Amino acid sequence: MSSLELRGITVRYGRFTAVDDVGLLVPEGTVTGLVGGSGSGKSTLARAVVGLAPVRSGRVLVDGSDVTRGRSPVQLVFQNPYASLDPRMTVGASVAEALSGGAAGRRSPGRERRAARDAEVGRCLELVGLDPSRAVLTPDALSGGQRQRVALARALAARPAVLIADEITSALDVSVQGAVLNLLRRLQRELGFAMLFVSHDLAVVRHLCDRVAVMDGGRLVECGPAERVLAHPEHPVTRELISCVPGLALAEEAS
Template sequence: MSSLELRGITVRYGRFTAVQDVDLLVPEGTVTGLVGGSGSGKSTLGKAVVGLAPRTAGRVLVAGRETDRRRGRGPVQLVFQNPYASLDPRMGIGAAVAEALPGPAAPRLRPFRGTPARARRAARDAEVARYLELVGIDPARAALTPDALSGGQRQRVALARALAARPAVLIADEITSALDVSVQGAVLNLLRRLQRELGFAMLFISHNLAVVRYLSDQVAVLDGGRLVECGPTDRVLRRPAHPTTRTLLSCVPTLAPTEDAS
């Protein structure tokens, strides 16, 4: 297990500062929910961690070591809101998962180094099947392309692909917001189970405070690209210290009592 530490992360696009000097620690084996209003910099921060947004300043450390933003398969993996952002529509889902697997030096594949290509393919196919089964997808469907799956199934494949890279840290960026409510619950329960079983640290980006409360050990709040509050989930959501957090909580819909018309 590994922690994720952000030190002074800043992202600028020309004169516009999207993220300003963010310090954040996601302890190993825990989930941090990242919330904020539209345009607060949540997704930009997540992308900056994995090198998909330009870091003007700051450092990203995993288990105390600085990550190399140029590496294709790093210790941090990002799952997008739209799985089509990470899945090739022309590629079978099994091939997409296989593409993310580490090379033959990985512990589970090491016995197959120096063996015939057929044995290496068999080892890789077994790993692909394992990750598809892990997220509830029948390995027999590995040849299907993403368009043959539902939105929830595509998100499961995107999750399997991210986990196949064996990340120390997972960033989930609004991964259920585009799904039907009935599917959201299944994906969230799957994500919660996998995080607990595999023990990776997770930065969960969402505008849905109910979902954040369900998944997160701590909550961090962004406003205008700055981190304005961070603390244990129960404390932040029950006794918010910053006006931005209080505003976000005031926007959560509630069921108001109605008068009996009969």
Template sequence: MSELIFDTVSVRYGGRRGLTAVDGVSLTVPAGKVVGLVGESGSGKSTLARAAVGLSPISAGRVLLGGVDVRKLPRRRPLQMVFQDPYSSLNPRMTIGESITEAIPRGVLPGRSARKEEAARLLELVNLDPDRAEHLPGQMSGGQRQRVALARALAGRPEALIADEITSALDVSVQGAVLNLVRSVQRQLDLSMLFISHNLAVIRYLSDIVAVMYLGRIVEAGPAEQVLTDPQHPYTRDLLDAAPSAHKSLFDLEPSATADAEPPDPHYPPAGCRYHPRCPVGPLVRTDREICLRADPVEDAASRRHAAACHFSESEGHEPAISRGASA
């Protein structure tokens, strides 16, 4: 296991008028811990993950694994990623066994027999029959393919693992089984893990630490229980308020008018606080809070609880939002 650090990472596409999908993100995944990264679609979560594994260009900053810049790691880097769509991440013409053995680093297990045995062991680790090694991806269900994708990632001998929305493409009936498997494997192998999801129930179930991302930036981060029971940023509270729970169904949700506002164009993010056009406690509601229009709260976020990127995070009274004790 190794610590995974995002050190002021930015990812920009296009020229001067291009899109900054990730803007100066700093985030630490401690060794052996699970960090849950949550945010709405388009917030930059997947782009940050892809930058870590070399699939998106890092425009500024760096990603460190065990203190080493990931761009200097060997091709078979000890940082692996499991993608959202298990079918597109597997070669449809390769058997399951071939896909797994291909991911085993060269020189680790010389000999075809040893590599086949390792593939069988990994299939058992993810609760699949080793006989499945002879099957093609198209012969398996979505949940089974996602288990294979996890086994393939583990074949790379990772010190850290990134899981990007790995249950969102699965039926609800199998999501719980996959999440239980992920939690079991992470604990058994003592992996450092960045788990990305827009589902707060999933984040709550798996994570030791929660980070909240909005419009390319981390706006709040801290111990999972603290962030989910006492959120400091208005965006985090809006996410929690919009999540159905045992006491609140989809039909009971009443988001504020500001929360319903159209998200800003990421090509032209607002000045000052990026959340102020949608903020239920910002200048649209409190006209005396003009500072939100001109000063960026990210600059001194480290001085606030949960490093909240909000000028007024500690001045807003609010009820505890969610209990982490329930299962996903």
């Protein structure tokens, strides 16, 4: 198991500071929910961890090792499953690409190597509740929930030390959101990876996360155990977010 630590992460686009000196620890084997309003910087921070946003300063550490500018053992599952999968690639090819480290997967392997690759792709698909026979399909043959499961299988194929899930159910029908979230929590417990779960939905965060970190205006304004933060919020932004979720608001008033 591994931990993720962010030290003084700052992301700037020209003169605009999207993330300002954020420090955050995601302990090994736990789930930290990263919440905040629209434009708070939470998704930008998630992208910065995997090198998809310009880090002006700061460091990303996994188990104490600096991975800011090297190959990261962190995988990101994106919000929109319709955009995150290449429509020209089969499900199996998408998952296999993560196994083989990108372009190397396009080289023709020998028969034994191909069989081993196909077996591992099948294992990853079964992990996320998909029949391995779907490996021959392209994303247009799948539902939104199935596509997001493929995206998750692709991330897990890389055997990440840390997983980041960025609003992964917000583009899905309500009827399948719960199933995907339950799958994610089960996999996190079984495989033991640390996870940063980015969301605007505090009800989901309460169900899924051990810790909660709150962002506003690019800065981290509150962080702590989920039970404490959601029951006894200290920052006005946290209280405002909680007030938008009736069940949480009532629980806070009762406490």
